[in-house]
Amino acid sequence: VAALRGLADAPAVGDRISANLPGWADTTHGPDRAGLAVPGPAGQAAAVAGALATAEVAPGEVRFVEGHGSGTPLGDAIEVAALHEVYAGAAPAESTALGSVKTNIGHLDAAAGIAGLIKTVLAVRHGVIPPNLHFTRPHPEIDLTAGPFYVPTKARDWPDGARRVAGVSAFGLGGTNAHVVVEQPPPAEPADPPGEGPWLLPVSARTPAALRAALTRLRTHLAGAAPALSDVAATLALGRRAFAHRAAVVAADLPAALSALDVLLDTDARIAGDGGPLRETAADWVAGRDVDWHELHPDGTVRRTGLPTYPFQRRRHWIDPVQKGPR
Known part of the structure; x- marks a missing residue:
């Protein structure tokens, strides 16, 4: 679950901010797509460029892009080509990580986009570039050398910079494209001294x-x-x-x-x-x-903090089949 609240409103109610979403964009390019389930690069590039423009983020600031990355030769090639259109010349080679949470948990269909967003929020919050599983080399149809992208296979620290910024792409059927810019949370405002305990x-x-x-x-x-x-x-x-x-x-x-x-x-x-x-x-x-x-705890004095969640009891409820005859 991703809970959204206006950035100006969150501190007032004591919310802990995991990330800032400064901009996003969605496009549709139905007649220009290559097929019902095959997108077109123009619409994807427009979504990525529109989100960056709305967020007032230069492509050279982005150090991680969470791609749709469905693992198909045609779809992945189109996605990378669209990213090259936006990011070409924006940063040195192999300076922007490219990943997909699908290498970790598979394709979650309608929940694939939110899974990628949650992964990226955690990445910018903790300052860690997450790895991709099972990657050895790109498909021959995908040219990573045409832009700043590389596919990390080991976790690494976020590169130094003024701020940690990432992008998340999610593409659907019929030429639907969405891209969200994710930025590290702003510094927490100093808390007022708490009253006397207990x-x-x-x-x-x-x-x-x-x-x-x-x-x-x-x-x-x-x-x-x-x-x-x-x-x-x-x-x-x-x-x-x-x-x-x-x-x-x-x-x-x-x-x-x-x-x-x-x-x-x-x-x-x-x-x-x-x-x-x-x-x-x-x-x-x-x-x-x-x-x-x-x-x-009156309003205006509450500051929430991270605590352990409910300790669910791990019980097995599987029904074993009846065993018939010698085995």
Whole structure:
């Protein structure tokens, strides 16, 4: 899932921004296509050039292009030819990586485009050029030397530059083309100093085993990432669904939160940490009563942070066929 929000609106609601999409374009060139499932280079080139122009990005700034890359000799050759039309002379040879997530997970049909977008968002966010599997050399019909492109087969660091910029192409039937420009997220604005603790960290799950797994994963994350405890509390309270099996920690700082989580994991307790009014709120929540989390985390003070997601229980539900006779 890719969640979109206006760049100016995201910080106001505490969203973490994974990437900026400064421009995109789509075209259709039905009568000029080579066939129903075979695109034409003019429409693809127009989509790529239009997206770059809208984003106000020069082709020479782009260091990674996530192609449609369906693996067909004709389709891939047309796609590379269209890219050469836009990128020819924009950058030195072998300076712009060309990839396709289809080498990793196959063709996802209607979800192929969003898979490529998610891959590219992660690439610009982490500053890593992702590799392509099973590539040894291009098809004879594809000339990579006519432009700045190369196909990476090993992960590598993003080249140095003023900003990390990539492009994502997705092409459909009947001459439909789309291209999106993806840019690294803007620097996070300095957070206002959080108020005085302690903070209430609620954790819940569908089963006791899942609850224990959630507590374990949270402790491991807090010990390694050391995020602001106020952000952790707001994310757990406002960004998670409440389930029947619950536990809570009340702590003023990260070491106290880790110690309280150890208590929950080592004993049958479901509440641990400091006393005071928040402990009473924690008891109400663990008992199954509703809590007005917005009162604890008013609008304008919330900053979400990355935390472990739900610990799904891996169970096998395959029905084995009945075995008849000796084998």
